[in-house]
Amino acid sequence: MALVVVGGVAAGLSAAARARRIDPRLEITVLEQGPVISYGACGLPYFVEGRVREARELVVHTPEYFRKDRNIEVRTGARVVSISHPRREVVLADGRRVRYERLVISTGARPDSAGIAGADQPHVFRLHTIEDAERMRAFLRERRPRRAVVIGAGYIGVEMADALRRNGLRVTVLERGPNALLRDDGETTLAVRRQLERHGVELRTEVEVRAIEPDRVADVPCDMVVLAAGFKPNTELAAEAGVEVGRSGAIRTSDRMETNLHGVYAAGDCAEVTHLVTGRPVSFPLGTTANKTGRVAGANAAGGRERFPGVVGTSIVGIFGMAFATTGLSVEQARAESFSPVAARIEGLSKPRYFEGRKTTVELVADRNTRRLLGGSVIGEEGAAGRINVVATALHARMCVDDFEQLDLSYSPPFAPVWDPLLIAARQLAKML
Amino acid sequence: MALVVVGGVAAGLSAAARARRIDPRLEITVLEQGPVISYGACGLPYFVEGRVREARELVVHTPEYFRKDRNIEVRTGARVVSISHPRREVVLADGRRVRYERLVISTGARPDSAGIAGADQPHVFRLHTIEDAERMRAFLRERRPRRAVVIGAGYIGVEMADALRRNGLRVTVLERGPNALLRDDGETTLAVRRQLERHGVELRTEVEVRAIEPDRVADVPCDMVVLAAGFKPNTELAAEAGVEVGRSGAIRTSDRMETNLHGVYAAGDCAEVTHLVTGRPVSFPLGTTANKTGRVAGANAAGGRERFPGVVGTSIVGIFGMAFATTGLSVEQARAESFSPVAARIEGLSKPRYFEGRKTTVELVADRNTRRLLGGSVIGEEGAAGRINVVATALHARMCVDDFEQLDLSYSPPFAPVWDPLLIAARQLAKML
Numbered sequence: 001m002a003l004v005v006v007g008g009v010a011a012g013l014s015a016a017a018r019a020r021r022i023d024p025r026l027e028i029t030v031l032e033q034g035p036v037i038s039y040g041a042c043g044l045p046y047f048v049e050g051r052v053r054e055a056r057e058l059v060v061h062t063p064e065y066f067r068k069d070r071n072i073e074v075r076t077g078a079r080v081v082s083i084s085h086p087r088r089e090v091v092l093a094d095g096r097r098v099r100y101e102r103l104v105i106s107t108g109a110r111p112d113s114a115g116i117a118g119a120d121q122p123h124v125f126r127l128h129t130i131e132d133a134e135r136m137r138a139f140l141r142e143r144r145p146r147r148a149v150v151i152g153a154g155y156i157g158v159e160m161a162d163a164l165r166r167n168g169l170r171v172t173v174l175e176r177g178p179n180a181l182l183r184d185d186g187e188t189t190l191a192v193r194r195q196l197e198r199h200g201v202e203l204r205t206e207v208e209v210r211a212i213e214p215d216r217v218a219d220v221p222c223d224m225v226v227l228a229a230g231f232k233p234n235t236e237l238a239a240e241a242g243v244e245v246g247r248s249g250a251i252r253t254s255d256r257m258e259t260n261l262h263g264v265y266a267a268g269d270c271a272e273v274t275h276l277v278t279g280r281p282v283s284f285p286l287g288t289t290a291n292k293t294g295r296v297a298g299a300n301a302a303g304g305r306e307r308f309p310g311v312v313g314t315s316i317v318g319i320f321g322m323a324f325a326t327t328g329l330s331v332e333q334a335r336a337e338s339f340s341p342v343a344a345r346i347e348g349l350s351k352p353r354y355f356e357g358r359k360t361t362v363e364l365v366a367d368r369n370t371r372r373l374l375g376g377s378v379i380g381e382e383g384a385a386g387r388i389n390v391v392a393t394a395l396h397a398r399m400c401v402d403d404f405e406q407l408d409l410s411y412s413p414p415f416a417p418v419w420d421p422l423l424i425a426a427r428q429l430a431k432m433l
Numbered sequence: 434m435a436l437v438v439v440g441g442v443a444a445g446l447s448a449a450a451r452a453r454r455i456d457p458r459l460e461i462t463v464l465e466q467g468p469v470i471s472y473g474a475c476g477l478p479y480f481v482e483g484r485v486r487e488a489r490e491l492v493v494h495t496p497e498y499f500r501k502d503r504n505i506e507v508r509t510g511a512r513v514v515s516i517s518h519p520r521r522e523v524v525l526a527d528g529r530r531v532r533y534e535r536l537v538i539s540t541g542a543r544p545d546s547a548g549i550a551g552a553d554q555p556h557v558f559r560l561h562t563i564e565d566a567e568r569m570r571a572f573l574r575e576r577r578p579r580r581a582v583v584i585g586a587g588y589i590g591v592e593m594a595d596a597l598r599r600n601g602l603r604v605t606v607l608e609r610g611p612n613a614l615l616r617d618d619g620e621t622t623l624a625v626r627r628q629l630e631r632h633g634v635e636l637r638t639e640v641e642v643r644a645i646e647p648d649r650v651a652d653v654p655c656d657m658v659v660l661a662a663g664f665k666p667n668t669e670l671a672a673e674a675g676v677e678v679g680r681s682g683a684i685r686t687s688d689r690m691e692t693n694l695h696g697v698y699a700a701g702d703c704a705e706v707t708h709l710v711t712g713r714p715v716s717f718p719l720g721t722t723a724n725k726t727g728r729v730a731g732a733n734a735a736g737g738r739e740r741f742p743g744v745v746g747t748s749i750v751g752i753f754g755m756a757f758a759t760t761g762l763s764v765e766q767a768r769a770e771s772f773s774p775v776a777a778r779i780e781g782l783s784k785p786r787y788f789e790g791r792k793t794t795v796e797l798v799a800d801r802n803t804r805r806l807l808g809g810s811v812i813g814e815e816g817a818a819g820r821i822n823v824v825a826t827a828l829h830a831r832m833c834v835d836d837f838e839q840l841d842l843s844y845s846p847p848f849a850p851v852w853d854p855l856l857i858a859a860r861q862l863a864k865m866l
Contacts, residue, residue: 010851043785043846052787155845276841288844288853309839315844325843352476354485385848386819390826392841397830406742407711408825410749410758411721412588415818418443418720421816 001026003301004090004098005301006080006237007106008032009039010287011268013105014294016083019302026302027038028072029098031090033079033316036130037063042287044133045156048140049163073183083241085261087324100207102263102301105238105251106294109231109269109285116151118212124225127156136226140167145224148172151209152228155317158192160226161201162319170200172220174207176229181317181324182331187345187363191379192324201321227381231285234269243346250283255307265297274310277328277374277395278337284311312395313375318386325388328375328395331365340368344429348421350382352413358382362425364391366399371400371433376425387422401430434459436734437523437531439670440539441465442472443720445699446494447727448537449505452735453526459735461505462531463521466512470496475720477566478589481573482596488563510710512621516674518694535696538671538684539727542664542702542718547609549584549660551645557658560589569659573600578657581605582650584642585661586613588750593659593776594634595752603633607640609662614750614757618776620796624812625757632753662851664718666703679705683716688697688740690730698730707743710761710807710828711770717744745828746808749818758821761808761828764798773801777862781813781854785846791815795858797824797834804833804866809858820855835861 003019005012008030011314016030030037038061040286046052063074079093088098096227101419113119123145125136139145148164153175161171163279173196179185180192180203193203207218212225231272233250235243244260246252251259255274259266269285289311296308316325334341343365351357360380366373378384394404405426411418436452438445441463449463461468470492479485496507512526516538522530544550544559556578558569572578579586581597583590586608594604606629610617613625613636626636640651645658666683668676677693679685684699688707692699703719704726722744731742749758767774776798784790793813799806809824811817827837836857844851 005785038850040785042844042851043787046846057787083687207686282462286844288842291851292839301806309836311841314841314843316845317849318845318847323848327841327843352473354476354479354490370656383819385843386816386822389819389840389842392843393823393826393830396836396840397826397832399826399830403742403829405821406725407829408747408760409721409822410747410760410825411475411719412749412751413473413479414751415749415756418473418475418724 001101002099003028003102003104004100005030005104005106006090006184007108007268008037008074008076009041009108010290011294012104012106013038013066013300015267015290015298016066016108017070018295018298020070022299022302022304030066031078031080031092031098031356032074032075033075034129034364035076037061037074037076039130040287041128042271044127044130045163048127048136048160049166055134058130080237082332083237085241085264103265104297104301105243105264105266105270106268107234107237107270109233111227112232113227114229116209116212118228120310121212123223124212126225126227127160138207139224145169147222148221148224148226149174149222149228150228151217153192153203153205154182154228154232155315157228158196158317158319160228161196165199165201169224169306172202172204172222173203174209174218174220175203176208178205181326182190183326183330185326185330185377188324188326188377188379192319192357195319224363231269232302233283233285235270238266238270246281248272249280252281252307256300256311257293257301257308265301267293267297273308275309276312284313286315312392314388314392322381323384324379325384326377327388327392328373329365330351330375334365334367334374337393340376341365341374342368342429343433344425344430346421348424350380351415351418352417357415357417360384360421361420362387364425364429366374366401366429366433368433371402373399373401373404390422399432401426405430434534435532436461436535436537437533437683438463438537438539440524440541440701441470441507441509442474442541443723444536444730445539446471447497447724448700448731448734449538450503451493451728451731453503453505455732455735455737462497462512463505463507464513464525464531465509466509467562468509469496470507470509472563472783473720474561477560477563478592478596480566481560481569481593482599490566491563503691511766513670517668518697526683536698537701537730537734538676538697538699538703539701540667540670540703542666544660545663545665546660548573549642549645552660554645554647556656557660559643559660560593572657578602580655581657581659582607582653582655583659583661584637584650586625586638587615587661587663588748590628590661591750591752593661594629598632598634602657605655607642607653608638608640611638614748614759616759618759618762618763618810621757621759621810621812624794625752626757627753628752645720646755664702666716668703671699671703679714681705681714681716684712688742689733690726690741691733698734700726700730706741709745715747719748745825747821747825749821755812755814756817757812758817759808759810760821760825761806762798763808767798767800767807771854773863774798774807775801775862777858777865779854779858779861781857783852784848785850790848790850793817793854795820795854797858797862799834799862799866801866804835804836806832806834823855834859836865838863
């Protein structure tokens, strides 16, 4: 039996590797249009920053590794231009055809140009592939730009603002919407704004950019632009082959990561997943989800029987050493989903003062009718990742705030205060409900 | 109505404060036998070490604060010698009597001398009260001891070994049982031993100490001894009054923290709590649990209706900068509780290498029949507290390993690797079941 995987980054290679484990005799071919496979795209901002010295530090495995160690054929520079499902074959740009019995579509997503004119000038960058990052590094080194505009205050936008500022540039971030970090959450946006400003980066929200001029964007003069206005799932190839695309804009999948076409799976940034808080399909392109959905797609494509239940929407981003972590729904998002959200926001310490505990802001959101936790955010220089993961775990378990309040969390002075900020927030929230 | 609270540290004062919130007119009296109330006992090792400079940094509130701000009468030096429940009064050492309608017993626990002879010599210390710690500090300063023996490799034992070593002493820890950290877990003990040895502290297990000589313990020469052989709940006062004591040695309580005597509550180190993994009552003396059970006891004593569901047995201790965190049951403990435990132990990184990720060891234990998670441990210099809290949250939710494997944990290079060590361990464990 032949499995073809379209796309050789996180989801595609997870699928191929998992399929190989399930069926040692499966014929597996991975087709990647770019020159490099298996890289950690989330590390790209740190390569631009300079913390990661060489692009190859971000490459996990080479095609040779997959060929020799996993018996998986990986072809780079292999761009699939169409899928003919009735004939069970994919057609490459060079006209060659590859037959499949099972297909995994992991075509990823691409930076959204958001209809902005002038986005193809040499001083305008996206951050999606290793080549993008290398081009940006070369530009920084050779042209020594002094002022940058970052379009978009999502994760990559703020990470790039941080990376460029650390390279000595003046940076302005322009965001179309009212909020940062793709979350309808004014308090978090305010905290992001303050942290950016504290480090000399300006954030302007509700600025609609229509065109990039050679020397400015909107009224901000600059000699470098980073376009980070979000991603669009690459679904065209799939859609033309009859694969159904959901309302989120990504490919519809079952919890086995199968599309509407039998034997055709989708995984990674191009595929929908279920949001476990709302129960609805969403497009939530993240590296971890790509790896997980890839594994499930690969397992099922190889004859296994696994399911991917979904995500709770956990994210974290570091801005000049401060973590902004969110999971589940914000108050506004919960309201839009017809919950009756109530939120408690508290400030605590990550550890006791005598262990130099840092300020930690926790917000928890619950539904007034059911007392079920709906989401939360944790902002702080220390321990935010661990704390948001506790909230994420509680969301997976559909925990109510009263149970959350009683969690037996670890305590010892070098690690946490006796009342963890999470529990203080839960206590506060329980009182308000 | 009159509420009397016996004991003015964590549980007692939490009870009093919570009762006051529920009923502003309640007459509340806290009787503390010692001279100081409301101190963070868990901070005492750091006071001995010198990181905490003044004992008063560990004191959260004074009797004056409670009197003025909370309208709670707190008497120090007030030792209760008996409780007459039929008369609803407690008798103090000075013969005075205090009447109650509701009583909270929060008498704590005391260091167990474990039948060791010579435990009252001036060079022998316990670490339980602020006075104990001050006495030890004075001894270190004035006598300049050079070799210490710590009896007991529980939490306080290893914390004291760390604190004394940092003060320049040669330290040997003698433990009666085969394992450290009160957990039947050979791998964790091995890791503790290695970490202690790396910092010049010797750990000897299965050494039964019968006597402390003036210049040695067993065959280890020393001029200072710390007795940290565990705690005994202070239940005598309660038992004499007819309060039932459980098989764990602590006071039996309902999930409302009420004892068998109506209107008499128990909380903190002297009270049993339910272990949520086994469903059985245990004595698990920890500061967090004392605060939580105190709150519930206080609320119910004041006419509220709250419950304390129980603990999952989460602990964390730092030894020379490395965290040893455990929750739930170890394999051996699970076997003793008639589960069919299977464990996976993996080594991962706390973050990507280019963010200087540190080695992180995760063990997860699940039941072969139900696939339910039973416990885990996390050892590492970074992120262990957050990770053990995720496992603890999953234990509260009675999660199975397959659901745990799919947790949507936060990922971004400054904070975690794309596959969190927790998920790698879960994946491994799911395969083994």
